[in-house]
Amino acid sequence: MEKFGQETWDKLSSLPGVPDSFMTYTVYDDVLTVSLVQEASSLLDVSAEVLLKLFGEHFFAFCKKAGYDTMLRTLGGNLTEFIGNLDSLHSYLALSYEQMNAPSFRVEMTDDGKMLLHYYSDRKGLYHIVPGIMEAVAKDIFDSEVTMTIVNQSEEDERTGKKEHVVFLVKQTNHVNHRGKALPGTMMERCVPLAGEKHRLDRAVVPSDQGSLLCTFSPRYPRKLWVDEKAFCNTFPFHIVFDENLKVRQTGVNIQKFLPGLHARDLTLDQHFTIIHPQVTFTIESIRKFVNSQFVLKSNKDKHSSLKLRGQMLWMESLGCMLYMCSPKLRSLQELQDVGLHLADLAQHDVTRDLVLLNQQRLAEMELTNQLERKKEELSVLSRHLEVEKEKTETLLYAMLPRHIANQLKDGKSIEAGEFEVCTILFSDVVTFTDICAACEPIHIVHMLNSMYSKFDRLTSIHDIYKVETIGDAYMVVGGVPVPMVTHAHRVANFALGMRIAAREVTNPVTGTPIQVGLC
Template structure:
């Protein structure tokens, strides 16, 4: 698990860099030491920006022998192994050096916010091996080197564990020297015998400095520091021990509201002190050099406005990106639409294709049919027998579509579907479909069941209603119908009886009633997804003979025996049935 977390740290750094934040990271320092020392400041800023973030804390300790110890604090245990992956990746990428971060100690400490995981890392440089012409030493010599290295590491770990947990600086001039000599060659500063600055001048230069001792007693004001202030950052217990541990961090103190004057207590303003702690070994006191920041409503508004401007800028960038993506998608859509239109116009006359592309039809009639017990037949027969049966049935049904001028939509397995009234509206669409259904029932008697040798039985369902139609798709453009009419027609078929033509109440009342057909009422039934419905059975056409229904006369008939089919559906009949589907 440790290896996985370390690899995650390396990957996270690369991801952060590729996301364009490498310039932000490079500002943390000109070398690896400065980078590590500023890690805590970076996480403090992130925690301020993202309130839900549980940011870890870091502090750097320099050993007497020049070693560097990195202290890691986090209220989420088990994630410390990510740190070596990030630090080693930063050292290699930013500073072209190879280091290792080894764990010296790992424990839990109780701080102001509760228990925190405390891990101590030792930074060590990894030596680069130079190419040699000779072979490496034998395995025995390598083992001796490894044993010596392990022993040295154990001695260093033991030495560290014996060091006081409250590290201090040798002299406060060390801090001054590090500030003055930042980024320059290290030179030995000249320490004066006495400080050439008057107390008054010093207090005027640093009007808000505080000097307190180990008991947090403010020497100059004579007050108890922790009675008047609380620590905002870092989140540690307010005592000299915790302050010494984070002496390299920036401390932010906040005045306690209950200790403020009555005139300021209810104004909502809090004083924030922000600067560096410096331990003065000679007098055993801590000096806090800071600037006083009175937080007012005006400054809060400025801060909120800057945050708002940043959010607006980010939103504008995202909007521009989305607009560009939408423009590209619109361009691709127009290209594909042109391809679809070109293909459709190549297959049909342009005026016919335009009628097919879109339209809402107030009234049409849809028919579904299937073979009763087809599943049992399929299970008991060879595939070739099923193919022969379906081919014989479909051939007879296809001939009837020309007889009654209805359009075959598709066949799926044993299911057969036709429609009339789309795309050219006709006043007799229900009568045409009804005559076609009667012909299907007669034709089914001529198709034999390969299992029993007897004629097959079919169920037929019919419904009349409105649909929305249009051409969809680009690979194989299909003329699709959408609406509840399709679903209801399918329900009429599935709730029908063998060798019966099942009519919905709409098909009966508004299309076939008093149109020369014999129709009987089935009664009220429960239809899936529709509730209770009163349905009907179509028995026969009272004005047409069986030969006329089957198209054995010279002129194809509708229910009146005279009307012929319009030209457009005949054109559509030459358009492959695979291009017309209904949903």
């Protein structure tokens, strides 16, 4: 509506199958989305690809207005990090939008320094939204220009069926800052430009072999890992280590408690778990392809007690094993109970503890929001119905009373009887009306009178005279009442001439000839 106007949306919303309103936490079928895009494309004479890209730009602006601005700005320090954390953001939003079917993103840097964005989704035909979002993100958050070109498009067979795979070539052009200067080269200079000389002192006391405060910081790794096996398994009770053949090599204590058979000699990890997100096959090759994505695994227990794990995959080249550092994926305290866990089973450092408690309150707020939206929509519908009924009432009121008197009654004012010394009154009736009534069906009489009175009523508006009453075939009007006027007699006379002409267009149901009207 902001770009193409209310009239365009009214035309689209009038299409069959389009709901009167859209609720925030309600899931709508992609068939409806595609249908709306196609109809809008035809209506506006704009290609569907352009519309989807515009939708992507608008969606980013909508997310900012909806309060996700700070969250989006903290996803990454550059566009590559931002894209790499989109799957994590979608996982978080799934706590609120439980049935959300979000795409997966993966960034690949080629040997010649080019950035390729891999887009995976089982919702076909929506990939043109991505350039719109990314260009808006780059411009608003990273002060740069981005152009995206499709270099490959295919369908891949995954565990859940065919998945659309689109590869974009991303070209980014950075801008200078508002003062016309390039951004500082070090993290310290960017973060604390007003800190005086303190950062130089900090840099001086950091030994050269123990790291650096510059952007070229290199981590210092210990020669020996100062954590024993028992402490590690207790501290990270939900981790899993497995090899290239998916054979489990190590697990946290709570994984062992929940799945005691996980270390069986002939069993592999895919026999105990299913990958829920990203939707890929359970092989080392597929997992390594999405190693920067957040992985959600679901235990293959019965439906009511299955455990979902959410975490990060880390490939350990020296051991030839994959470390899955994870924690239970829970939305509420009820889910915690359903899988047979307690808050005590979550490590003290695990933010899942806080997340479950906070989301418990958030779910209650969401339900209140849903109820508020439903009531708001019901109120809107009732308001529209009330306006329609109000218009009908006003039409009936104006048909019975002069408009200015009706308006005074609507305003709650009392109307006193008035006296009009000079006015003109006209009476009319249908000649031989009694004989006509005796010779034909009542419905024919009704049709004749409706036709005649409709024409006469239109004449009263033209000549600005007041219809007092209609009884049967009798029609009474008055000029100069209730608004006094000098030309009342002329107006009534002209009305009478108009009645004669209008009567010729009304047919006598008995004879089939025009009716005759008597005037006095």
